[in-house]
Amino acid sequence: MQTGNDCLVCFLRQALATVRRSTDAPEQHWQLTAEVGALLGGFDPRIPPPENAVHYYRQIAQRTGVSDPYRTEKQESNAYALGLEARTRKLIGKESDPLLAAMQFAINANVLDDGAQYRLDREEALASCRQPLVVNHYPVLRQRILEKTNILYLADNCGEIVFDKLLVERLLAEGCRVTVAVRHSPIINDATLEDAVGCGLDRLCPVISNGADVPGTPLSSCSEDFRRRFNEADCIISKGMGNFECLSEVRAPLFFLFIVKCTTVLNYLRCRFPENGLRIGSPVLLQGGLTET
Numbered sequence: 001m002q003t004g005n006d007c008l009v010c011f012l013r014q015a016l017a018t019v020r021r022s023t024d025a026p027e028q029h030w031q032l033t034a035e036v037g038a039l040l041g042g043f044d045p046r047i048p049p050p051e052n053a054v055h056y057y058r059q060i061a062q063r064t065g066v067s068d069p070y071r072t073e074k075q076e077s078n079a080y081a082l083g084l085e086a087r088t089r090k091l092i093g094k095e096s097d098p099l100l101a102a103m104q105f106a107i108n109a110n111v112l113d114d115g116a117q118y119r120l121d122r123e124e125a126l127a128s129c130r131q132p133l134v135v136n137h138y139p140v141l142r143q144r145i146l147e148k149t150n151i152l153y154l155a156d157n158c159g160e161i162v163f164d165k166l167l168v169e170r171l172l173a174e175g176c177r178v179t180v181a182v183r184h185s186p187i188i189n190d191a192t193l194e195d196a197v198g199c200g201l202d203r204l205c206p207v208i209s210n211g212a213d214v215p216g217t218p219l220s221s222c223s224e225d226f227r228r229r230f231n232e233a234d235c236i237i238s239k240g241m242g243n244f245e246c247l248s249e250v251r252a253p254l255f256f257l258f259i260v261k262c263t264t265v266l267n268y269l270r271c272r273f274p275e276n277g278l279r280i281g282s283p284v285l286l287q288g289g290l291t292e293t
Contacts, residue, residue, distance in 0.1 A: 001248045003049045004264035008040050010049075010117045015056050017114075018188075021069035022060055032060055048245040049264065050216030057187055058213070068186035070114055077112050077159030077189060078199055084126060085162050091129065092166060099145070099174065100138055102167040103257065104129035107283045109163035110156065110240055110259040115188040115215060117262035118280050125259070126163075134260075134282035135273055141235075141255045141285065148175035149234035154210070154217055155182045155201075156240025156258075161191045164239060165201050172204065176235075181217075181226060184209040190242070216242035219250065238288070241265050247288065254288035 015036040019029050036056040043052040061067050068074075088105055095101035108131065111120040145151075151171060155161050164180070171178050180201055183190045196207045211223025217238070219227055230236065236254045238247055244256045244265065260266050260282045269278050269286075278284075 001048055001245050001265075001268050003043065003045045003047060003052050004267065006117070006263045007049045007052070008043075010262065010264075011040060011043075011053060011056065012037060013117075014053065014115055014188075015060065018057065018060050018069050019064070022064040022066040028064070032063055035059065035063075048216060048218065048248075050214050050242045050246055051218050051221075054187070054214045057215075070189045071186070073114050074158040074186075074189045074191075074195060077157070078162065078195060080122075081109070081112070081159040081162035082199065085166070088126070088163065089166055089169075092170070095129065099142065099170045101129040102163075102170040103138065103141075103285065104131065104133070104283065106160070106163045106167040106239065107133070107257045107259060107285065109160040110257070111261075112157050112159035113189070113240070113261060114157075116241070120259065120261065120281055131283055133285050134276050134278055135269070135284040135286045137255065137287040138285050140287050141237075144235045144253070144255075145171060145174050145176055147234070149177075150232070151176050151178045152229055152233035152236045153178055153180045154236065154238040154240075154243050155180055155191050155196070156243060158189050158191050158195050160239065161196060161201060162199050165199060165204065168201065168204050178205045179229060179233075180205060180207045181210045181229070182207060183213065183215075184211050184223075185213045187213050187215045190215055214242075214246070216246035218246045244286075244288075250289065252289045256284065256286045256288050259283055 016033045019032045092098050092101045108125040111122050111125040210226045212221040238256050240258050
């Protein structure tokens with residue numbers, strides 16, 4: 001999908017939030033945010049938002065010397081989610097369809113996003129897995145899983161990966177082979193290998209880097225090894241809006257799991273599903289790969 005007009009305002013908000021985490025100097029807040037504003041006119045509206053956004057994240061890191069400004073938030077989010085892990089596993093086990101329940105918790109956990117246009121209540125989102133999916137292609141995904149497929153699982157945020165872990169447990173129990181991919185280096189509160197290891201994902205299945213520092217998965221920026229695994233996968237479960245924005249028009253066996261948290265994604269989906277009642281906060285399980293790149 002393409003970068004929308006609303007993204008420009010969101011970029012400035014994200015930039016200022018990142019600058020404030022990177023330096024305490026108010027004059028730098030002004031200067032660096034102004035520099036990001038000057039970058040916007042050169043952004044390409046034809047490419048996905050994360051591929052534009054990475055330019056100002058790189059610039060802020062270079063100018064401040066802070067490569068992981070959301071480190072504290074990432075640690076808190078992981079700790080928060082790990083505190084819910086045992087309770088959530090029990091709730092999943094009590095459902096009539098534990099696989100669906102695990103997916104719904106994993107989708108709801110996409111609220112743990114420090115870069116989104118809209119911040120949603122994490123306590124409410126993670127209290128239950130009973131919220132109906134507003135776009136629901138679960139039956140198609142379940143059939144793919146029953147074929148005991150080779151799954152590439154694209155992770156998104158810290159904290160969220162604990163709920164990904166619970167879903168991976170269910171996928172493995174169904175006889176699937178699973179590889180989880182995370183970001184190559186810190187970007188916003190996205191999960192890296194360090195976070196995956198800290199949450200115990202590596203003890204369940206192989207965890208790899210996608211080779212990119214973008215808050216999404218633009219294939220042209222990913223490593224050769226990741227692209228090979230992407231092309232060889234029987235099924236790709238893609239978590240989060242950034243991954244959706246980058247891969248929404250890629251032809252591959254993709255299923256997107258996320259919460260709608262911005263107007264650009266909302267408008268994109270409403271054009272395709274006008275009767276579904278989509279809104280900010282809608283949980284989505286969407287089959288992708290239906291259009292050519």
